[in-house]
Amino acid sequence: MKASIKLMSFLIAGMLMIPTASAVSGDLALYPSSVKFASQTFLEGNTNRLWATVSNLSAYDLLGTVRFSTQSGAIGPDQPISALSGSTDDVFVDWTPASYGEYTITITVIPWDATRDDASNNTVTKTVIVYQDTDHDGITNNQDDDMDGDGVLNDEDTFPLNHNESQDTDGDGTGNNEDTDDDNDGVLDEEDDFPLDSNHSKDLDGDEIADEEDDDVDGDGLLNSDESVYDTDALNPDSDSDGVLDGDDAFPTNASEWSDMDKDGIGDNMDDDADGDGMKNFEDPAPFNSVPSATTDKTVYLTSINDEVLFDASGSKDPEGNIVKYLWSFNDEILEGKMVKRSFDSRGLQTATLTVLDDAGQSDSIKVKVRVIDMKFMFFAIIFAIILVCLAFYVIYRYNREAQSDKAVKKKKK
Numbered sequence: 001m002k003a004s005i006k007l008m009s010f011l012i013a014g015m016l017m018i019p020t021a022s023a024v025s026g027d028l029a030l031y032p033s034s035v036k037f038a039s040q041t042f043l044e045g046n047t048n049r050l051w052a053t054v055s056n057l058s059a060y061d062l063l064g065t066v067r068f069s070t071q072s073g074a075i076g077p078d079q080p081i082s083a084l085s086g087s088t089d090d091v092f093v094d095w096t097p098a099s100y101g102e103y104t105i106t107i108t109v110i111p112w113d114a115t116r117d118d119a120s121n122n123t124v125t126k127t128v129i130v131y132q133d134t135d136h137d138g139i140t141n142n143q144d145d146d147m148d149g150d151g152v153l154n155d156e157d158t159f160p161l162n163h164n165e166s167q168d169t170d171g172d173g174t175g176n177n178e179d180t181d182d183d184n185d186g187v188l189d190e191e192d193d194f195p196l197d198s199n200h201s202k203d204l205d206g207d208e209i210a211d212e213e214d215d216d217v218d219g220d221g222l223l224n225s226d227e228s229v230y231d232t233d234a235l236n237p238d239s240d241s242d243g244v245l246d247g248d249d250a251f252p253t254n255a256s257e258w259s260d261m262d263k264d265g266i267g268d269n270m271d272d273d274a275d276g277d278g279m280k281n282f283e284d285p286a287p288f289n290s291v292p293s294a295t296t297d298k299t300v301y302l303t304s305i306n307d308e309v310l311f312d313a314s315g316s317k318d319p320e321g322n323i324v325k326y327l328w329s330f331n332d333e334i335l336e337g338k339m340v341k342r343s344f345d346s347r348g349l350q351t352a353t354l355t356v357l358d359d360a361g362q363s364d365s366i367k368v369k370v371r372v373i374d375m376k377f378m379f380f381a382i383i384f385a386i387i388l389v390c391l392a393f394y395v396i397y398r399y400n401r402e403a404q405s406d407k408a409v410k411k412k413k414k
Contacts, residue, residue, distance in 0.1 A: 025113035026058020028083065029121035030066075035107050042128050044100040045136030050075070051092045052107045052124075056083035064111040068093045070103045078110070100132035134161050169196050204235065221247015261288060261319070275319075277362070286360030292318035294356045294364040301370045308341045309370065313354050322359040329353040344372045 030052060038049035056062050062085075065078040079091035097103065107124045111117045132141040135149030141161075145153050152166040158175070159165040165175025170184035176196075180188050183198040193203035193210075200210035205219025215223050220237035227234040231253055232246045239246050244258040250267065251257040257267025262276025272280050274288050281287035295315040303309045313326050316338075328335040330342060330352050344350060350372060355365040 025111065025115040025117060026056065026060045026062050027116065027118045027121070028062055028064050028081075028109045028111045029055045029057050029118065030107060030109050030124045031055070031121070032124050032126070035124050035126060037128075042097060042103075042130040043133040043136075043138060043140060044097055044130055045133055046138060047094050047096045049092050049094050050105065050107070051090060052109075053088050053090050054081050054083055054109050055088050056085055058116070059085050061085055062111060064109055066091045067108045067110060068095070069106050069108075072098075072103075075105075081109070097130040100130045103128050103130055135163065170198070205237065220245040222252075261290065286362055289358065289360040289362060290319040291362045292316065292323050292356045292358045292364050294354050294366045296354055296366065296368050299368060301368065303344065303370065303372055305347060305372060305374055306343050306345055308343045310339060310341055311352065311354075311368070312339045313356065314338050316356045318356075318358045320358065323356050324359050325357040327355040327357070329355070344370065347372050347374050
């Protein structure tokens with residue numbers, strides 16, 4: 001911008017016929033010390049600013065341009081200068097080396113009028129080394145652990161200087177990103193389910209297990225060895241095309257049937273009692289919902305008066321898994337829950353009824369027995385029985401002793 005303003009002012013002065021340096025000549029000079037760099041370290045792909053200070057050695061104000069170049073060509077456009085008599089003018093360009101290596105930078109001052117100019121001091125050359133920095137991150141390659149900046153460390157990168165490549169699975173010299181057959185198995189990557197595995201290329205069911213090693217190639221839930229048993233197609237997950245996978249289809253080769261809820265061998269579409277609950281479909285409020293089955297952890301519960309009993313119905317089942325209510329009936333009291341607690345205040349055999357209901361309103365009930373005993377009574381009864389047994393043994397013992405004593409007396413008298 002500064003140079004452009006200077007050039008513009010001189011052009012305007014010339015147009016107004018004001019005497020300027022364009023009408024005179026003199027000596028514009030460059031010296032090695034007049035050329036400086038913003039940084040003494042040059043890196044491939046990194047911008048460095050080059051400065052040149054032009055000295056006017058004459059008694060006149062002079063105009064000219066400065067050209068920066070390398071063996072590869074000019075560095076930017078020529079920079080205009082206007083140097084007052086006995087003074088200097090500064091110009092600069094920004095240079096971004098496209099590659100690494102040795103460069104010769106040439107800076108040349110070109111006077112507008114070279115009549116009395118000393119050409120021997122118009123050019124300065126400097127040789128610089130541009131260090132390799134492939135990813136242009138400001139770190140030289142010899143210090144950069146990821147030279148191409150692709151996120152893969154050099155030690156793990158087959159192409160450490162190529163940002164677009166890091167792997168060569170088949171070792172053919174072409175990176176995987178450009179290689180159309182990464183594993184060189186003869187199957188193009190776009191058709192290969194295992195593009196990096198030369199031993200496998202197909203995975204029909206998409207389960208990431210190669211077909212050669214998959215015991216269920218089509219992923220229908222039937223083992224390959226069972227497909228022939230059911231007369232199904234081992235390479236077709238829905239052999240009868242009814243929308244149900246063969247492994248989930250009760251009739252995998254019958255397109256009109258796929259479910260047999262009650263496992264009676266008759267498809268639900270043809271079965272007049274689909275859920276096998278003994279009610280015809282047209283009479284059944286839930287023809288495709290089997291009746292739940294009520295079950296308790298015990299059939300007879302033993303407890304003492306006023307002790308709590310845990311009643312557990314968690315073993316109850318429903319084929320659809322939709323039991324929504326557990327009801328326990330104890331005479332005139334009803335408790336709700338999969339597990340409930342209750343105590344009894346009288347002895348004897350009592351009964352309870354468990355009823356389970358599913359979300360279709362179907363239910364099943366069973367009765368359980370509860371034997372309630374009086375533990376204090378039982379304790380004293382047992383103690384009394386033990387005492388009786390002990391007395392009986394004592395009586396027998398005394399009787400035997402007396403009998404033996406009588407025998408001994410009789411024997412002595414003889």
